[in-house]
Amino acid sequence: MSSGDSLQGLIEQVNAFADERDWRQFHSPKNLTMALAVEAAELLEIFQWVDSNDSLVLTDAQRVASEHEVADILLYLLRFCEMTGIDLIAAAQDKIKLNAQKYPVELAKGKATRSIDL
Ligand SMILES: [Mg+2]
Known part of the structure; x- marks a missing residue:
């Protein structure tokens, strides 16, 4: 490496x-x-x-x-x-957490829409 x-x-x-x-x-x-x-x-x-x-x-x-x-x-x-x-890695990890909150699996799975009514 x-x-x-x-x-x-x-x-x-x-x-x-x-x-x-x-x-x-x-x-x-x-x-x-x-x-x-x-x-x-x-x-x-x-x-x-x-x-x-x-x-x-x-x-x-x-x-x-x-x-x-x-x-x-x-x-x-x-x-x-x-x-x-x-810090790119920290920012990306934080964003994944935010996205997980914004798009919970039970509401977002299989859907391509940007916004989901929670
Ligand atoms: Mg080029």
């Missing part, structure tokens, strides 16, 4: 990458959120106009392109968390 195989190792790698290039000055939360939205749109673009059923199994080209875009998204997200002091 290399140091990049853990989330902390990846954080250290991407921070070093940015620092070596003196890019911290460009990584304001505003700029990073815009970059994140662009990368999410690039992932979306891979599936634009593709039939939903056809998107269930990726072509080789879609898989490679998707790998590039999910990596871009994760790396910008890690930079955003670094620059704002957000």
